Amino acid sequence: MAPIIHTYDTPADLADAFAKQLIEWVDKSGSGNFHLALSGGKTPSLLFSLLAEKYKNQVPWEKIHFWWGDERMVPPSDPESNYGVVQQLLFSKIVLAPDQVHRIQGEQEPHREAERYSREIKFLIPIVNEWPNFDLVILGLGDDGHTASIFPDQIALLDSNEYTAIATHPESGQLRISLTGMVLNNAKRVAFLACGASKSKIFNTIISNSQGASRFPASHIHPTGELHWFVDKECAENER
Numbered sequence: 001m002a003p004i005i006h007t008y009d010t011p012a013d014l015a016d017a018f019a020k021q022l023i024e025w026v027d028k029s030g031s032g033n034f035h036l037a038l039s040g041g042k043t044p045s046l047l048f049s050l051l052a053e054k055y056k057n058q059v060p061w062e063k064i065h066f067w068w069g070d071e072r073m074v075p076p077s078d079p080e081s082n083y084g085v086v087q088q089l090l091f092s093k094i095v096l097a098p099d100q101v102h103r104i105q106g107e108q109e110p111h112r113e114a115e116r117y118s119r120e121i122k123f124l125i126p127i128v129n130e131w132p133n134f135d136l137v138i139l140g141l142g143d144d145g146h147t148a149s150i151f152p153d154q155i156a157l158l159d160s161n162e163y164t165a166i167a168t169h170p171e172s173g174q175l176r177i178s179l180t181g182m183v184l185n186n187a188k189r190v191a192f193l194a195c196g197a198s199k200s201k202i203f204n205t206i207i208s209n210s211q212g213a214s215r216f217p218a219s220h221i222h223p224t225g226e227l228h229w230f231v232d233k234e235c236a237e238n239e240r
Contacts (some may be wrong), residue, residue: 003207003227007236010196015046018193018230019055025136025189026060034135035125035135037067039148040082041140043193048089051150061094064158065124069137070167070178071104072147073113081106110166114177118163121183131186132163137223139184141194144170145202145216149178157181158220181220188225192218195232203235 008014023033026034038044068082078086083103097240102120105113125132139147149167150157157165158181167176184190194203203210206219207229213219221227 001222001225001227002225003229005207005231008043008188008230008232011043011046011232014193014195014230014232015043015050018047018117018191019050022051022136023055025061026063029063029135032063033065034063035065035067036084037069037137037187038086039069039113039193040085041138041193042091043126043195044138044140045085045089049085052090052093056094058131059094061096061100063198065100067102067121067125067134068104069139069184070176071106073106073108073110073166073175073177074105075107078106092155106177110175110177114162114164114166117177121163129186131191132183134183134187136189136191137179137184137187137190137191139218139219139221141192141199141202143198143202145206145218147218147221148184149176150181150217151223152215155215155217155220181217184221185223187223188226190221190223190226191228191230193230197234197237199231199235200237203229204238228237 008017071079071082074080078084104117121132141147144152146152151167151170153170154167160180162180163183164177165180167178202216205217
């Protein structure tokens with residue numbers, strides 16, 4: 001299925017439009033739980049703030065189970081914690097049951113935590129085609145073409161036969177836990193959120209499937225369901 005591209009003037013416009021789209025997807029998902037995997041980054045942070053401030057009373061929070069596509073191996077109080085950002089911007093301002101939040105425990109030993117998180121996914125998320133079937137996975141696009149914590153020098157994680165993997169940031173050496181490509185590609189929907197001119201060349205290379213696109217992990221995300229790209233004009237504009 002070809003990707004569906006949504007383009008907006010500014011990151012704020014993008015976040016607002018995506019918030020409305022998220023509400024619609026959750027509303028139309030039926031009576032069961034809606035399993036949502038979150039991403040870190042500036043644009044998702046805009047989204048979390050907007051959901052808390054503008055759409056707090058419009059989201060059916062009781063249906064959503066929150067997961068993470070990746071996490072840095074740091075405590076939740078660390079500013080780099082993806083969970084910590086969501087806790088500060090969103091969770092602290094809405095009412096959720098404790099069992100609706102399924103964080104990657106970045107303060108734990110990485111291998112044991114990857115195994116624990118995989119077990120939790122297997123226990124709670126429907127399995128379709130032998131893989132977890134998230135309702136929606138939100139992803140970002142790194143300046144090097146990485147997504148989740150699947151970096152270009154670790155592109156083999158796209159084909160891992162595990163639900164989760166331990167990744168290493170190629171510059172800092174920081175350890176992370178990431179969902180693998182097989183899990184990402186088995187989602188009902190994947191939505192990339194990407195903003196800024198720094199993402200333009202990679203975005204356009206991926207969308208046009210130009211030469212060299214395959215070296216970017218994000219180019220290998222082709223879910224069995226829908227693939228959406230929410231981008232701002234700076235990201236969407238082709239370089240001249």
